[in-house]
Amino acid sequence: MSDAYFYVIFLLFVAVQANTLKKRWRLHLLRGEDWFFGVRVQPGFYGDPGRKILRAHRMRLLFPYVVELLAAALILRYGRPVQLTYLMFGMVALIVPNHILAVVAAQRQARRYELPGSQPSPTSVLLPLETRRLRDYTHLSLEIGLAAANVLALALAYRSSDWAVPALMLYLQAGALLIKVALVGWRTLLPADHAEAYAEWREQARRLFLDTCDTVRILLAAELLFAVCFDYLGGMPALISATVVMLIAWVAWYNRRRNRFLALTGGITPVKLPGALELEEYPRGVLCYRPAYPAMLIKGPQRYSLNLASRRTQAGVAYAAGLAGLCFWMFS
Amino acid sequence: MFLTIDAQDRRPIYQQVAEGIQALIAAGDLKEGASLPPVRQLAADLGVNLNTVAAAYRELQTQGLITVKHGARATVASRTTVARPDTELRRPLRTALTQLVLAGLPKRKILGMVSDELEALLKGTR
Numbered sequence: 001m002s003d004a005y006f007y008v009i010f011l012l013f014v015a016v017q018a019n020t021l022k023k024r025w026r027l028h029l030l031r032g033e034d035w036f037f038g039v040r041v042q043p044g045f046y047g048d049p050g051r052k053i054l055r056a057h058r059m060r061l062l063f064p065y066v067v068e069l070l071a072a073a074l075i076l077r078y079g080r081p082v083q084l085t086y087l088m089f090g091m092v093a094l095i096v097p098n099h100i101l102a103v104v105a106a107q108r109q110a111r112r113y114e115l116p117g118s119q120p121s122p123t124s125v126l127l128p129l130e131t132r133r134l135r136d137y138t139h140l141s142l143e144i145g146l147a148a149a150n151v152l153a154l155a156l157a158y159r160s161s162d163w164a165v166p167a168l169m170l171y172l173q174a175g176a177l178l179i180k181v182a183l184v185g186w187r188t189l190l191p192a193d194h195a196e197a198y199a200e201w202r203e204q205a206r207r208l209f210l211d212t213c214d215t216v217r218i219l220l221a222a223e224l225l226f227a228v229c230f231d232y233l234g235g236m237p238a239l240i241s242a243t244v245v246m247l248i249a250w251v252a253w254y255n256r257r258r259n260r261f262l263a264l265t266g267g268i269t270p271v272k273l274p275g276a277l278e279l280e281e282y283p284r285g286v287l288c289y290r291p292a293y294p295a296m297l298i299k300g301p302q303r304y305s306l307n308l309a310s311r312r313t314q315a316g317v318a319y320a321a322g323l324a325g326l327c328f329w330m331f332s
Numbered sequence: 333m334f335l336t337i338d339a340q341d342r343r344p345i346y347q348q349v350a351e352g353i354q355a356l357i358a359a360g361d362l363k364e365g366a367s368l369p370p371v372r373q374l375a376a377d378l379g380v381n382l383n384t385v386a387a388a389y390r391e392l393q394t395q396g397l398i399t400v401k402h403g404a405r406a407t408v409a410s411r412t413t414v415a416r417p418d419t420e421l422r423r424p425l426r427t428a429l430t431q432l433v434l435a436g437l438p439k440r441k442i443l444g445m446v447s448d449e450l451e452a453l454l455k456g457t458r
Contacts, residue, residue: 126334276379295376
């Protein structure tokens with residue numbers, strides 16, 4: 001593929017990032033001026049203490065972009081444009097967890113200025129008795145379409161000696177499927193008050209993330225097909241145009257869904273739900289091994305702990321190791 | 333359809349789960365043949381040991397309220413299959429009534445409470 005392809009994709013990626021950063025910059029005001037994310041703050045918070053917390057939070061938000069800028073400069077100076085693709089994957093893996101951790105850290109700091117009694121922590125919780133299965137969140141026609149596109153792409157790629165791109169695209173699709181499995185198993189515990197509203201919010205969140213996984217799988221399958229049909233499509237201009245159109249459509253779709261979800265989130269008062277109900281001793285570190293507990297994340301009084309005994313955690317670790325191996329193979 | 337669990341309740345979690353499902357079956361919210369969530373899902377949602385939920389399901393199975401087949405999900409059993417002797421059925425009623433009498437409530441008040449609870453319980457089955 002020509003260098004122009006990687007430059008165009010990277011520029012699109014930067015444009016999407018800028019738009020996302022703009023939204024995250026003011027996300028702390030989602031529930032209004034009385035709130036800092038999910039913390040109901042005391043009047044005057046945004047004066048002295050809040051300003052410092054907000055500044056530190058925004059610095060944390062900017063951190064991955066500084067890393068990206070430096071890495072992109074090094075790649076453009078010493079590397080090859082194809083490495084911009086790996087940088088983009090790396091950035092996605094860095095930006096999302098960084099944002100989550102930044103929000104968690106900022107909220108923790110803001111709790112010192114929380115309006116007393118503003119966040120209820122009910123001891124009584126409701127547990128939905130509906131069975132959640134992956135197949136209930138699976139669209140058969142979509143799966144058939146994706147399978148057909150992948151089989152067709154592999155059949156066309158069979159003649160090619162370059163298996164790196166098809167292997168990566170298929171592996172990433174499998175990763176999106178793995179995330180879907182984890183999302184279906186996402187802990188669903190509801191406060192006794194306004195349970196219906198919380199259940200609706202939780203379900204909408206689950207649907208948003210699941211649909212995002214599905215649309216990412218569509219993008220990857222389509223991109224794989226376009227990449228192997230490179231010659232038939234008429235070369236680079238057609239490939240770039242198809243990619244740009246797909247990405248723009250996806251960003252528009254995602255923004256619309258996300259805005260709808262954020263509007264719903266703004267109307268929900270955060271509740272501190274109890275952690276694991278039965279643990280005699282909460283895990284102390286961020287990692288733990290509790291074979292008798294099937295939860296992937298065990299919520300303690302202070303933080304979550306990743307349960308290495310959970311099947312989903314093990315699948316995730318195996319997947320990450322496989323991805324690292326695949327990237328190593330591609331580089332070498 | 334929800335199950336209420338109280339972290340500060342004196343009853344153990346397995347008992348709360350079992351009694352919550354019992355109440356839903358009695359009220360007709362969980363009908364015959366309805367599937368219950370897998371043990372793994374309930375345990376992960378509650379953040380409890382797998383054995384805790386399994387114990388609740390075993391309790392319900394012993395009472396003949398659900399059927400659990402190996403490799404299949406637990407389902408609500410047919411009500412006609414619950415054939416238990418009268419003396420066994422009366423035992424929990426006697427225990428509950430004893431508590432109310434020991435609490436010093438007069439007979440009329442106890443009868444009123446029993447009637448109200450029965451009315452609330454059967455509301456869903458009508």
